[in-house]
Amino acid sequence: MDTKISIDNIRKSFSRNGQRLDVVDGLTLEVRDGEFVAIVGPSGCGKSTIMKMISGFEQPDTGAVRVDGQVAKGPSPKGIVISQSGSVFPWLTVRENLMFGLNQGTAAEKHRLADHYAEMVGLKGFEHAYPRELSGGMLKRVEIARALVVKPEILYMDEPFSALDALMNLRIRDELLRILQEERHTVILITHDVEEALYLADRIMVLSPRPAKIQRSFAIDAAHPRKLSEPRFQEMKDAILAELGLTLR
Numbered sequence: 730m731d732t733k734i735s736i737d738n739i740r741k742s743f744s745r746n747g748q749r750l751d752v753v754d755g756l757t758l759e760v761r762d763g764e765f766v767a768i769v770g771p772s773g774c775g776k777s778t779i780m781k782m783i784s785g786f787e788q789p790d791t792g793a794v795r796v797d798g799q800v801a802k803g804p805s806p807k808g809i810v811i812s813q814s815g816s817v818f819p820w821l822t823v824r825e826n827l828m829f830g831l832n833q834g835t836a837a838e839k840h841r842l843a844d845h846y847a848e849m850v851g852l853k854g855f856e857h858a859y860p861r862e863l864s865g866g867m868l869k870r871v872e873i874a875r876a877l878v879v880k881p882e883i884l885y886m887d888e889p890f891s892a893l894d895a896l897m898n899l900r901i902r903d904e905l906l907r908i909l910q911e912e913r914h915t916v917i918l919i920t921h922d923v924e925e926a927l928y929l930a931d932r933i934m935v936l937s938p939r940p941a942k943i944q945r946s947f948a949i950d951a952a953h954p955r956k957l958s959e960p961r962f963q964e965m966k967d968a969i970l971a972e973l974g975l976t977l978r
């Protein structure tokens with residue numbers, strides 16, 4: 730498979746109270762077209778900063794991020810970010826939210842596309858509902874549908890499910906996998922949830938404490954759905970937690 734995203738030795742520091750804070754310290758990673766890469770790291774190590782640089786919203790001090798071989802100087806139209814905070818407009822219905830990013834086509838075509846993606850994420854029948862009428866899990870589905878409707882080549886997911894309760898989190902993971910089987914996207918997921926990464930990703934990159942760099946990577950050569958209770962996943966989970974400095978007895 731071809732390289733989709735190439736992250737070449739990126740560094741980032743911030744200045745705080747006149748002091749330099751090194752946040753990312755030489756991160757290098759190649760993501761193949763259609764690959765699902767999860768990045769896990771300890772709290773405050775620089776995960777969101779890394780995601781902002783990869784998605785083009787922040788520029789690295791040195792190094793470069795390339796998408797399809799082109800240096801990313803800003804957010805690429807090829808990718809879309811799904812974050813924890815959410816971006817659903819409360820004053821628009823589900824259908825209107827989904828239509829918002831569509832620039833081409835007639836109103837009827839936009840309706841059809843919006844309703845298709847609403848159905849895909851399990852929101853059929855809620856096209857005319859307002860966000861305040863939806864549960865947290867349904868809102869997250871609107872978020873995912875809003876990202877998918879513009880047919881992005883890359884999904885950048887920054888702790889997208891962390892605000893959901895545990896059960897809804899598990900459901901949404903399965904929906905995401907189902908959608909990715911229907912429409913292949915390249916995905917970068919930032920998470921602190923090792924099981925989420927093990928369940929979803931083709932590869933897991935474990936970050937060091939701040940300043941962040943890749944400490945170790947784990948390839949997961951296993952089909953979906955995955956049963957995380959299997960010994961091989963438990964062993965990998967223990968190894969990842971050990972990398973994060975959490976050794977369980």
Ligand SMILES: Nc1ncnc2c1ncn2[C@@H]1O[C@H](COP(=O)(O)OP(=O)(O)OP(=O)(O)O)[C@@H](O)[C@H]1O
Binds near residue numbers: 743770921
């Ligand atoms: N724009 C900024 N200016 C100054 N410092 C910043 C800026 N953005 C992030 N930082 C600092 O960089 C460090 C890493 O922040 P970042 O949000 O990337 O970490 P994180 O791993 O995503 O955190 P968390 O696990 O809590 O979500 C923190 O100490 C933060 O205060």
